[in-house]
Amino acid sequence: MKPASREFKNNASRALNDAQLQRALNTVQGGFIEKRRNAADKLPEFETLRDQARDIKNHTLEHLDLYLAEWESKATAAGGHVHWCETPAEAREAILSICKRLNAKSVTKGKSMITEEIAINPALADAGIDPVETDLGEYIIQLRGETPSHIIAPAIHVTKDQIEADFRKTHTHLPGDRNLDESTALVNEARQILRQKYIEADVGITGANFLIAETGSSVIVTNEGNGDLTQTLPKAHIVMATIDKMVPTLEDVSTILRLLARSATGQEFSAYTTWSTGPRRPGDLDGPEEYHVVVLDNGRSGMLGTEFQDVLRCIRCGACMNHCPVYQSIGGHAYGWVYPGPIGSVLTPGLIGVDEAGQLPNASTFCGRCEEVCPMRIPLPKMMRHWREKEFESKLTPHTVRTGLGLWSWLARRPGLYHLATGIAARALSAMAGRRGRLRSLPLAGGWTRHRDLPAPQGRSFQARWKSGERSMQ
Amino acid sequence: MSEAQPKVGLFVTCLIDFIRPSVGFAAVKLLEQAGCHVEVPDAQTCCGQPAYNSGDRKSTADIALQVIEAFEGYDYVVAPSGSCAGMLKKHYPNLFEDGSEARKRADAVSQKTHELVSFLYRVLKVRSVDAAFDGSVTYHDSCSGYRELGISSEPRALLATVNGLKLQEMEDSNVCCGFGGTFCVKYPEISNEMVSKKMAAIEAAGTDTLLAGDLGCLMNMAGKLKRSGSNIKVRHVAEVLAGDTDRPAIAEGE
Structure with missing residues (x-):
């Protein structure tokens, strides 16, 4: 995905003047906040769990090399194939070569932000392979030719009326006079169309919420069950992960899972939590014949041992953006790359460069609401400030700002x-x-x-x- | 002056010094009423947040040292601002290397720094004020005071003792108003969207006055309310607690 983060101000301006987008943002936003608060209030140990989860991830990141090696040996022993990739290009190549070897014509996809990071869909399409997004939100934005504007609610910027229009335009084989007034009608229509796609698919690609060193497993959570159909029906299941998805044990994953859905949607647990360890074994009733895990670095290892290491604790719940008044004002697309909101403002400069994405960590009032709700206690405002320091050190801060600031600082010291x-x-x-x-x-x-x-x-x-x-x- | 009288260095804050001296006097009055001896060190300018939040650590550390130098002799450092108090308390120590002399001095100042209202309530155990205010108010929790210093119940508890005052909460009182220091001029359109939402919440509360503990936020909200033709008056909470409400409210004429 070509970054447009340099254009942040223009993007934001467009978003603020987009009446449809503003309507969509206003309707949805409040729900996330209230649901999270209720879920957290109902769990007495919620704050303790946050400490534990932070400590688990800190420990993992301190010993990441050991856990990655342990996970690889367990995943391989279970019959899985591990593909280490340093760059998005390598990850695309790893996925394409599997698909080509299997003569894949169609690939179903579970929700995965990392596949956005490596822009796999256009690469598959170029290779004559049809990528089909199966998460409802992802399916909608794929029809619209857009990218996700939120990491767990990718179509949050789209209103129901727009979805109805998109479905009528795309699903032309269905009767034109069908009733799509209710949301459930839209869901049912998408479900019926996707059923056939699952069966036709040669390869299924999912993301990974966690990789477990102890067992060599990968874990995904979904609410639609689309991930299960994506990964069990085709011949091959490819998991797209990054090195920071690692946790040591099943017990550790269980701890963090208690925070994930509560922080994200306010659910106690997502509807489906799916654990994968290797391909179908002899005697298994279903499951893929091949199980691959593509593990991408893309600059993350460079953040280890730096002031940005803490951001690698992120479990992608989206709570930071749900609570961010800047995100609430402009939506996710304005951020110009894969990850929007406060997490994007810290992660994006680390992944594509602060020269490219320097606007993002600047566009914050440091109100601290993101840190207040982050289940992994990531000090997001502090890290945004660190990016501003990097910019200042490398003289990326605009000249007028530097001059004004310099004069003011000089005066403030007299x-x-x-x-x-x-x-x-x-x-x-x-x-x-x-x-x-x-x-x-x-x-x-x-x-x-x-x-x-x-x-x-x-x-x-x-x-x-x-x-x-x-x-x-x- | 008795020996037991706490010696307080008032950190005026650059905005109050420049825009609204009446808040400085209100702070002095409240502190003196609570039994403090108050001094205003000459060598203070600003806490350094503009430099700090723009990534200029070196200038920030220089300014911080100047503040530390000016205030380390006092029993307490008190600022009528959650943002500036938060800067001294939560951020100054991080500017200096662990174990260094400067770090030790920053830690010492950090420990005795307080935001005004929370200082009155938590440290001096003030439970009521001698003031009257004829009207209804809503209170905005500024981000730094609320999230960095945990201030929320203290101003409300003291406001409840102001004669005639009626407090009516607004929705989302602790959501950012869009000020954010330099943010509001670097990203004016986003800031405007945020303050517009805040204004809607303030107006929906239906009070005739808006209060908060940080002048930056107050200027932002007052400026927006006035531009939109609102009649809601905007004041720093210290003015009301001190009973100093004779002067025109923020952004109001004579």
Whole structure:
């Protein structure tokens, strides 16, 4: 996927002026927040679980090399094939070569953000293989030629009316006068169409919520059961994972799973939690003949041992974006790459470069709501600040900002001069505002005054008054 | 001045110093009423957040050292702002290497730094104020005060003791107003969307006054309310707690 994060401001502006998008964002957002709060409130040990989950992942990341090796040996012993890939291109190649060897014509896909990261769908299509998204949200945006705007609710930006129109346009073999007023009608229609696709598919690709070192397994959670059909019916199941999906034991996964759905959708558990260990064994009633796991790095190992290591604890629940007032205002596409919201603002610069994605960690008020709800206690605002530091160090911060900031910092370190300057400015602005008490516009302050008035100073500064012995406003 | 009287260094904050000195005087009054000896060190300018949040760690550390130098002699450092108090308390120590002399000094200042209202309530055990306010107010929880310092019940508890004041909560009182320091001028359109939503929540609360504990947020919300022609008055919580509401509200004329 070609990044458009440099265009963040324009993207955001477009999103803010998109009435349809704003409607979609407003209808859905509140539900996630309330459901998560209820789920967390109902579980007395929720906060303790967050600590435990953080510690599990920290431990895993500290010893990631050992766990990856252990997992590989167990996965291989169970009959799985492991493909280590450093870059998206290598991952695409690994998947394509499996598909080509099996003469695949059609590939079903469970929901996977990493397959977005490696842009597998266009690569499959170019190779004459039909990729079919089976998660309802993913199916909808595939019809629309879009990318996910949320990591667990990919079509959150689309309204029901739009979906109905898309279905009528695409499913032309169905009667034109069918009733699609209810959401359930839309779901049933998609389900019927996808049934046939599962049966026809030669290969099924899913993501992985976790890889388990102890058993060599992979785990996915879904609410639609589409992942199970994707991975059990075709000849081969390919799991697309990254190195940070690792956890040591089944017990550890169980701990983290207790947080995942509660943080994401407010469910106690997702409807389906599916564990895969190797391909179909002799005597198994179903399952794929081949089980492959493609494990991508794509820059993640470079974050180990740095101030950004903590972000690799992420379990992709989406709570940070559900609670982010910036995300709520502009939706996910404005972020310009695969991962939106606060997690994207930290992860994206790490994966595609801070020169490419530097806008993202800047577009935060540091309100801290993301960190407040992150089940893995990832200090997202702190890491956004670290990216700003990287930008500043490598002089990527815009020249005007650097100059203004430099002048201000210089002045702030000279209290005498500072008080003189601010004292003069306060009186001048106060005089400009006159009896109105506020300014409607001010040179160089357009960013502020375009949308709001600027409250005027009350006249002389506090310091000036205090020094002249005043102890109340005169 | 008695020996037991706590010696408080008031960290005025750059915005209050510049825009709204009346909040500084209200803070002094509240602290003195609670039995503190208050001084205002000369050598303070700003806590350094603009540099810190723009990635300029070096300048931030220089400014922090200047603040530490000016305030380390006091029993307490008190700021009428959750954001600036949070900066001194939660972020200054991280600017310096673990074990260094500067780190030790930053830790010491961090430990004695408090936001004004939480200091009155938690440290000085103030449970009521001597003030009257004829009207209804809604209270916005500023992000740093709420999430970094856990301030939420304290201002409400003290406001409840203001004669005549009626507190009416707004929806999502702890959701960001869109100020975010330099954010509001770097991303004005997003900031505008956020403050517009906040304004809708404030107006829906139906009170005649909006209060909060951070002047940056207050200026943002007041500026938006005034631009939209709203009659809702906006004040710093300290002004109401101190009974200093004679002056025009924020962004209001004479």
